[in-house]
Amino acid sequence: xxxYDISKxxxxxxxxxxxxxxxxPHVSPATRQKVMAVINDSGYVPNAFARGLGxxxxxxxxxxxxxxxxxxxxxxxxxxxxAFRSRNYDCVLxxxxxxxxxxxxxxxxxxxxxxxxxxxMGSSFIEDNDKDNAYIRQAAKSVPLILLNGSFPCERVYCVxxxxxxxxxxxxxxxxxxxxxxxxxxxxxxxxxxxKKLEGYRAALKMRGIGMDESLLCFFGxxxxxxxxxxxxxxxxxxxxxxxxxxxxxxxxxxxxALKYAKAAGRSVPEELSVIGYNNSTFCNFCEPELTSVDxxxxxxxxxxxxxxxxxxxxxxxxxxxVFTGEVTIRQSTRK
Amino acid sequence: xxxYDISKxxxxxxxxxxxxxxxxPHVSPATRQKVMAVINDSGYVPNAFARGLGxxxxxxxxxxxxxxxxxxxxxxxxxxxxAFRSRNYDCVLxxxxxxxxxxxxxxxxxxxxxxxxxxxMGSSFIEDNDKDNAYIRQAAKSVPLILLNGSFPCERVYCVxxxxxxxxxxxxxxxxxxxxxxxxxxxxxxxxxxxKKLEGYRAALKMRGIGMDESLLCFFGxxxxxxxxxxxxxxxxxxxxxxxxxxxxxxxxxxxxALKYAKAAGRSVPEELSVIGYNNSTFCNFCEPELTSVDxxxxxxxxxxxxxxxxxxxxxxxxxxxVFTGEVTIRQSTRK
DNA sequence: TTGTATGCGTTATCAT
DNA sequence: ATGATAACGCATACAA
Numbered sequence: 001x002x003x004y005d006i007s008k009x010x011x012x013x014x015x016x017x018x019x020x021x022x023x024x025p026h027v028s029p030a031t032r033q034k035v036m037a038v039i040n041d042s043g044y045v046p047n048a049f050a051r052g053l054g055x056x057x058x059x060x061x062x063x064x065x066x067x068x069x070x071x072x073x074x075x076x077x078x079x080x081x082x083a084f085r086s087r088n089y090d091c092v093l094x095x096x097x098x099x100x101x102x103x104x105x106x107x108x109x110x111x112x113x114x115x116x117x118x119x120x121m122g123s124s125f126i127e128d129n130d131k132d133n134a135y136i137r138q139a140a141k142s143v144p145l146i147l148l149n150g151s152f153p154c155e156r157v158y159c160v161x162x163x164x165x166x167x168x169x170x171x172x173x174x175x176x177x178x179x180x181x182x183x184x185x186x187x188x189x190x191x192x193x194x195x196k197k198l199e200g201y202r203a204a205l206k207m208r209g210i211g212m213d214e215s216l217l218c219f220f221g222x223x224x225x226x227x228x229x230x231x232x233x234x235x236x237x238x239x240x241x242x243x244x245x246x247x248x249x250x251x252x253x254x255x256x257x258a259l260k261y262a263k264a265a266g267r268s269v270p271e272e273l274s275v276i277g278y279n280n281s282t283f284c285n286f287c288e289p290e291l292t293s294v295d296x297x298x299x300x301x302x303x304x305x306x307x308x309x310x311x312x313x314x315x316x317x318x319x320x321x322x323v324f325t326g327e328v329t330i331r332q333s334t335r336k
Numbered sequence: 337x338x339x340y341d342i343s344k345x346x347x348x349x350x351x352x353x354x355x356x357x358x359x360x361p362h363v364s365p366a367t368r369q370k371v372m373a374v375i376n377d378s379g380y381v382p383n384a385f386a387r388g389l390g391x392x393x394x395x396x397x398x399x400x401x402x403x404x405x406x407x408x409x410x411x412x413x414x415x416x417x418x419a420f421r422s423r424n425y426d427c428v429l430x431x432x433x434x435x436x437x438x439x440x441x442x443x444x445x446x447x448x449x450x451x452x453x454x455x456x457m458g459s460s461f462i463e464d465n466d467k468d469n470a471y472i473r474q475a476a477k478s479v480p481l482i483l484l485n486g487s488f489p490c491e492r493v494y495c496v497x498x499x500x501x502x503x504x505x506x507x508x509x510x511x512x513x514x515x516x517x518x519x520x521x522x523x524x525x526x527x528x529x530x531x532k533k534l535e536g537y538r539a540a541l542k543m544r545g546i547g548m549d550e551s552l553l554c555f556f557g558x559x560x561x562x563x564x565x566x567x568x569x570x571x572x573x574x575x576x577x578x579x580x581x582x583x584x585x586x587x588x589x590x591x592x593x594a595l596k597y598a599k600a601a602g603r604s605v606p607e608e609l610s611v612i613g614y615n616n617s618t619f620c621n622f623c624e625p626e627l628t629s630v631d632x633x634x635x636x637x638x639x640x641x642x643x644x645x646x647x648x649x650x651x652x653x654x655x656x657x658x659v660f661t662g663e664v665t666i667r668q669s670t671r672k
Numbered sequence: 673t674t675g676t677a678t679g680c681g682t683t684a685t686c687a688t
Numbered sequence: 689a690t691g692a693t694a695a696c697g698c699a700t701a702c703a704a
Binding site for chain 2: 048053074092228259
Binding site: 014 | 680684
C-alpha cells in the first residue's frame with residue numbers, strides 16, 4: 001500500500017495525495033475529504049524511508065551513553081526521550097561502554113544512520129589527550145553534537161553542564177561549617193568533571209584555612225565497584241590510621257559505600273561521621289540514614305539540551321556552553 | 337558525496353562500488369582496493385535512507401517502555417540494546433508512560449518508522465479488557481512483537497517471561513520455613529504479572545496449611561510512591577492493629593519501604609521482621625540491612641528476546657512463549 | 673568481472 | 689487546484 005494505490009483509489013494524482021498528507025493549503029476541501037477517506041479506511045502509512053530519502057531526515061536524535069543501566073544516565077535518557085518526542089523527534093540509543101574505541105564506533109554508527117543530531121552523555125566522552133577527540137571534531141562536521149556534562153570547545157559542539165566545582169565546594173563547605181575537620185574525599189574519575197570536583201574540594205578547604213592532607217584523597221578506579229567493596233576499603237584505610245570525620249563522594253554509590261563502612265565500623269552517621277554524595281539519585285532515599293547529596297539539576301540540563309538542539313536544527317544561533325548551578329540537598333547523613 | 341561521486345573518482349560503475357560496499361565476492365581484488373581507497377579518503381558514508389528504501393529495512397528494533405528511569409527497565413534496556421547491537425540492529429526508544437493512549441501512540445509511532453520488530457517491556461502492556469489490546473494485535477500484523485514479562489496469545493506475538501507465581505511462592509515458602517507466621521504482602525499492580533505473584537503468595541500459604549488473612553494484603557496503587565510513604569503506611573497499618581512478622585513485596589522499592597517502617601517502628605530486621613523484595617535490583621545492596629530479593633533472570637530473558645527476534649526476522653519458526661524460573665537471592669533481611 | 677537500467681515511495685518543481 | 693515528472697541514493701537483475 002503506497003501513495004500510488006491511494007491516488008488510484010481516490011482518483012487523484014500522487015501529488016495531491018502528498019499535499020493532503022502534508023497539510024498543504026493548496027487543495028480543495030472536497031478533494032481533501034475524498035483522499036482522507038481513502039487513507040483512513042486503507043490503513044495506509046507513508047513510507048518513512050522514502051520520506052527520509054527525499055527530505056534527508058527522519059527526525060532522529062542519537063543518544064550515546066556509556067551505560068544505560070546507570071541510574072543517572074537512565075534518568076537522563078528518560079528526560080531526553082520525553083522532551084525530544086514532544087518535539088516529534090525519535091531517539092536511537094547507543095550504549096557505548098567505557099572504551100574509547102567503543103565510543104568512537106558508537107558515534108560512527110549513529111552518523112551512518114544520518115541522525116539529525118547527537119547527545120553525548122557524560123564527561124567521560126572527552127579525552128585528556130586531545131588527539132583522541134578527533135573523531136568528535138570530525139563528527140561535529142556532519143551533525144550537531146551536544147555534550148551532557150562535558151566541556152569541549154569546538155565548532156558545532158554544544159555543552160550543557162553543571163558547575164561541578166562550585167557544587168562540590170559548597171558541599172565541602174557545608175561539612176566544614178557543621179563542624180567537620182577531616183573530610184575524606186572519594187572519587188572515581190579523573191576526567192574533566194572529576195578534576196573540577198576535586199578542585200572544588202580543595203577550594204573549600206582553602207577558603208576555610210584548612211590544610212590539604214593528600215592522604216584524605218581516596219580514588220576508586222575499578223569500573224563496577226560494589227558498595228560493599230567501597231566499605232571494605234574504607235575499613236582498611238581506617239586500620240592504616242587515616243582519620244576522618246566526614247566523607248565527600250563524587251558519586252552517590254561511593255557515599256553509600258561510606259555508609260556501609262560506618263555501619264561496619266560502628267560509627268554513627270551523622271553524629272560521628274557526616275556523608276555527602278553526588279547526583280541526588282533515587283537511592284539517596286533508600287539508604288539508611290538517607291543521604292545528603294548534590295543535586296546537579298539533571299532535568300534542567302536535559303530540557304536545555306533539547307531546546308538547544310531544536311534551535312540548532314532550525315538554524316538559530318545557540319549558546320555554545322550553558323552552565324547550571326548545583327545545590328546541596330540536605331537529608332539525614334549530615335548535621336545541622 | 338554519494339555512490340556516483342565515488343564511482344566517478346574510482347573510474348568504475350556504481351554497481352561495482354555497491355558490490356565493494358556490500359562485500360560481494362564478484363569483484364576483483366584490484367578494483368576492490370582501488371574503490372576502497374577512494375571511499376576511505378573521501379569520508380564517504382552510504383545513505384541509510386536510500387538503503388532502507390531499497391531493502392525496506394534499516395535494521396532497527398523499537399523498544400517500548402513505560403519508564404526508562406525505572407531501574408528494572410533501564411537494566412533491560414541496557415541488556416537489549418547491547419544484544420541487538422551485537423547483531424547489527426539499532427534500537428529506537430519510546431518511553432510511553434503508563435496510559436493506554438500513550439502506549440498505543442508509541443506503538444503507532446514505531447510502526448510508522450518501519451522498525452523491523454518491537455519489544456514491549458512489562459506486563460502493563462496487556463490490558464484486562466481484551467478489546468483494549470486490539471492495537472497490539474493490529475501492530476503484530478505488520479511487525480513481530482515480543483513481550484518482556486507479558487503473556488498474550490496472538491499470532492506473531494512472542495512472550496518471554498519469568499514464572500512470577502512460582503518465584504513468589506518460593507519466596508513466601510522461604511519466609512514460612514524460617515519461622516514467619518504472618519506475612520504482609522505488599523503489591524503495586526493488579527495486572528497479569530501482579531495477579532500471578534499474588535497467586536504465588538496464596539499458594540505458599542495453602543501448601544503450609546496457613547489460613548489466608550485478607551487484612552495482610554496491602555495494595556499501593558499510586559504511581560510514584562516514595563519509600564518513605566510506604567514506610568508511613570505500614571506504620572499506620574500497625575497502629576490499626578494489623579500484626580505481621582514478615583513482609584513480601586512485589587517490587588524492591590516496596591520492600592525498602594518496609595525497611596523504613598522497621599527502622600521507624602524499632603523492629604530489628606531480620607530478627608523481628610523478615611523482608612523479601614522482588615527484582616533483585618542494584619539497590620538491594622544499598623539498603624540496610626541488605627535485601628533478600630527474587631531474581632527474575634532479566635539478563636536471560638533479554639538475551640532470549642533478542643535470539644527470538646533474530647530467528648523470527650530470519651523466517652525461522654520460534655516458540656511463542658518462553659518461561660524462565662526465578663530464584664530467591666538471600667541477603668541479610670531474612671533469617672537462615 | 674563489470675556495467676546498464678530499473679525500482680524503491682516519497683517530496684518538490686514546474687506546468688496546466 | 690491539480691497533474692506530470694524529476695530527484696533523492698542505493699541495490700540488484702540482467703546484459704555484456
